[in-house]
Amino acid sequence: MAPTTGPGRIQLAGRTVQLAWVREHSAQAAPLFARARAEVGHAWCLCRRPALRLVIRCTRAGRYHVAGWPGEGERHDSNCSFHKLGPGFSGRDRYSTQAIRETDDGVFIRLATPLTSTLAQPRTHDPATEETGDEAGSRRSVGLLGLLHWLWEQAQLNVSHPHTGRLTWRTCHARLRQQQRETTINGRDMDEALYVVPPFTPATADTNAAALETFRTRLGRRGDTERRALVLGQIKEVAPTPYGVAYRLAHQRTPLYARAALHARATRSYRHAFGKTAAEHGATRIALFVVERSPKGHLIAVDLAAMLTTGTFIPADSSYEVVMANTLTSCGRAFIKPIRYDGTDAVLPDFVLTDTDPHQYIEVYGIHGRDSYDRRKRTKQQFYQRQGRQLIEWDVTQPMPVLTRRPSH
Numbered sequence: 001m002a003p004t005t006g007p008g009r010i011q012l013a014g015r016t017v018q019l020a021w022v023r024e025h026s027a028q029a030a031p032l033f034a035r036a037r038a039e040v041g042h043a044w045c046l047c048r049r050p051a052l053r054l055v056i057r058c059t060r061a062g063r064y065h066v067a068g069w070p071g072e073g074e075r076h077d078s079n080c081s082f083h084k085l086g087p088g089f090s091g092r093d094r095y096s097t098q099a100i101r102e103t104d105d106g107v108f109i110r111l112a113t114p115l116t117s118t119l120a121q122p123r124t125h126d127p128a129t130e131e132t133g134d135e136a137g138s139r140r141s142v143g144l145l146g147l148l149h150w151l152w153e154q155a156q157l158n159v160s161h162p163h164t165g166r167l168t169w170r171t172c173h174a175r176l177r178q179q180q181r182e183t184t185i186n187g188r189d190m191d192e193a194l195y196v197v198p199p200f201t202p203a204t205a206d207t208n209a210a211a212l213e214t215f216r217t218r219l220g221r222r223g224d225t226e227r228r229a230l231v232l233g234q235i236k237e238v239a240p241t242p243y244g245v246a247y248r249l250a251h252q253r254t255p256l257y258a259r260a261a262l263h264a265r266a267t268r269s270y271r272h273a274f275g276k277t278a279a280e281h282g283a284t285r286i287a288l289f290v291v292e293r294s295p296k297g298h299l300i301a302v303d304l305a306a307m308l309t310t311g312t313f314i315p316a317d318s319s320y321e322v323v324m325a326n327t328l329t330s331c332g333r334a335f336i337k338p339i340r341y342d343g344t345d346a347v348l349p350d351f352v353l354t355d356t357d358p359h360q361y362i363e364v365y366g367i368h369g370r371d372s373y374d375r376r377k378r379t380k381q382q383f384y385q386r387q388g389r390q391l392i393e394w395d396v397t398q399p400m401p402v403l404t405r406r407p408s409h
């Protein structure tokens, strides 16, 4: 089987195996994992020489996983599953270990939105997880958009590499599921708390329907408690209903219903994802919903976060960024889209080209005559100048700069 990304080989207790095989057959690989953990203490990634260490995790359910060694993401090959940009290139940096805690047992996330509500109490955000920064200014819980971005970044869905080929929903689903299995959210296994819409094929239609039904039966009232959960999918269409809207998702017949007020708020908060230009240039929108089950058994979205992506699921902050990402892909460039998480004001480049050494940054300037935007643009330019980084700029009123890679010699 072809590795999902990159060189894709790792070493476990002296044996060289394909990462894709290990991920697909973690039960079969368990004895090898156990030996590697006991005898070596870690695994090795073989994308580069010398090999790089990998963390071996074992969840409470006894499932083994490999993860990148903290702080070493930058050292992996840009086409390796464990490659990450250094600090300062992700909204992830802004969260405390209370919000996202990575341990040998897996990842523990504290979501600001409660996944259960007690009927005796009003439905508000849990004060214990209410978003307030601690002394260091870091966040103590993760919002919905933050969680969506975290999943995307962990699954490397913000990475484009010519060797990986065109990403499909099937790949997204497989990678997200992988991440889900080693994550606990608000004390619940994420595997159970999050339903990632599976890719539809006539052959899997019945299995998919059964999986959705299992998910649905876990929701609803148990005594005084209302259980909610999360659904992640691609919004295909927003159709009006007498009470609000129905979100029709790609690969799934069952829609999610929402009140008009929620949809109105979502279109304001996630302007680009719901904007008319989303459908142009093959763009799509991905949403993470908090759902409840209505007395009649319908799935009701009570909150959501959405993001605009290219047709190959690379996140974009505007339709101009979609055009830029599509152009980079067609030029065969390797790049990463840094993602911001919950409304951080971090200075992040719009794109980072990873096939040049040192990496180059790309900025897309789409808005003119807005003071705050112009100030921000200057701040960014000064920031890159100080770092001595080469910046490729595209002012959308001008032709796009040449983006094909120059031969190095």
Ligand SMILES: [Zn+2]
Pocket (backbone or CB within 6 Å): 045, 046, 047, 048, 052, 076, 077, 080, 081, 082, 083
């Ligand atoms: Zn590697």
